[in-house]
Amino acid sequence: MTQLLRRTGSIMRYQRRRPGGKKSKRPHSNKVPESKETDFGFERVAAGEKAARVAQVFDRVADRYDLMNDLMSLGLHRAWKAFAVALARVRPGERVLDVACGSGDLARAMARRAGPSGQVLLTDINGRMLARGRDRLLDAGCLAAAVQCDAEHLPFSDSWFDCVTVGFGLRNMTRKDAALAEMARVLKPGGRLLVLEFSHVWKPLERLYDLYSFKLLPWLGERVAGDAAAYRYLAESIRMHPDQAALAAMMERAGLSQVEYFNLTGGVVAVHRGYRV
Numbered sequence: 704m705t706q707l708l709r710r711t712g713s714i715m716r717y718q719r720r721r722p723g724g725k726k727s728k729r730p731h732s733n734k735v736p737e738s739k740e741t742d743f744g745f746e747r748v749a750a751g752e753k754a755a756r757v758a759q760v761f762d763r764v765a766d767r768y769d770l771m772n773d774l775m776s777l778g779l780h781r782a783w784k785a786f787a788v789a790l791a792r793v794r795p796g797e798r799v800l801d802v803a804c805g806s807g808d809l810a811r812a813m814a815r816r817a818g819p820s821g822q823v824l825l826t827d828i829n830g831r832m833l834a835r836g837r838d839r840l841l842d843a844g845c846l847a848a849a850v851q852c853d854a855e856h857l858p859f860s861d862s863w864f865d866c867v868t869v870g871f872g873l874r875n876m877t878r879k880d881a882a883l884a885e886m887a888r889v890l891k892p893g894g895r896l897l898v899l900e901f902s903h904v905w906k907p908l909e910r911l912y913d914l915y916s917f918k919l920l921p922w923l924g925e926r927v928a929g930d931a932a933a934y935r936y937l938a939e940s941i942r943m944h945p946d947q948a949a950l951a952a953m954m955e956r957a958g959l960s961q962v963e964y965f966n967l968t969g970g971v972v973a974v975h976r977g978y979r980v
């Protein structure tokens with residue numbers, strides 16, 4: 704654990720931070736410049752404000768998160784995640800990091816593959832989502848450390864993990880390039896990064912998909928989670944996210960090679976995979 708942790712993180716399982724202990728300053732590990740403004744859905748907000756706005760969204764929907772995933776994707780998110788996990792090809796004994804783990808679907812499936820000799824770590828910036836992920840893994844009989852941290856500043860040593868995954872999380876990050884650089888940094892050379900994310904849909908499906916996203920999703924969000932705005936944000940943030948080719952180029956700039964992507968459900972979702980050079 705001490706080799707793994709580069710800087711002080713908030714570890715839910717190990718409770719490492721002592722009361723009254725000094726908080727470490729987090730030096731920026733990556734050289735990506737800060738920008739002043741960013742998108743929050745279709746809104747422009749100060750870059751420093753986005754993380755808090757995203758946190759509010761997930762705080763509000765945490766309790767209904769899994770039910771909403773099933774309803775709005777008609778269960779398809781399970782198949783998308785299973786595909787990403789299959790592409791990750793986790794083997795027994797490997798070290799795996801699931802970034803922005805939320806309620807832990809990817810981590811749980813990968814923990815089974817890594818087995819007792821492996822190590823799966825959950826991270827999320829949001830304490831409520833992370834606790835949910837950790838508890839669901841425990842309920843499934845998997846013991847995994849859960850670290851609350853920002854993907855843009857991962858508190859782990861360089862070259863530690865065999866595989867890093869991020870499922871439906873990158874879109875919400877303020878500095879996606881910084882987060883990708885961090886994920887590449889903690890990978891061993893030859894290790895792989897899997898990015899599962901909403902993407903740009905096949906042109907003929909666009910009108911139907913817009914109707915679904917901007918009418919049905921907020922309606923469902925209101926009825927099931929009592930929050931139309933959170934699901935309007937989801938639809939908008941998908942439109943603002945880089946398309947398949949742009950994300951592949953970002954991954955290459957972050958130090959990943961052999962980047963390829965797989966479109967699922969007509970490009971509603973794409974899985975990108977790249978290897979640390």
Ligand SMILES: C[S@@+](CC[C@H](N)C(=O)[O-])C[C@H]1O[C@@H](n2cnc3c(N)ncnc32)[C@H](O)[C@@H]1O
Nearest residue numbers: 803804805827828829832853854870871872875
């Ligand atoms: C849509 S959920 C995805 C959860 C899970 N990976 C899944 O596939 O179901 C997105 C998650 O990203 C987390 N998140 C957003 N910004 C983050 C950041 N900068 N660093 C780490 N996690 C972040 C949120 O708290 C939330 O739990």
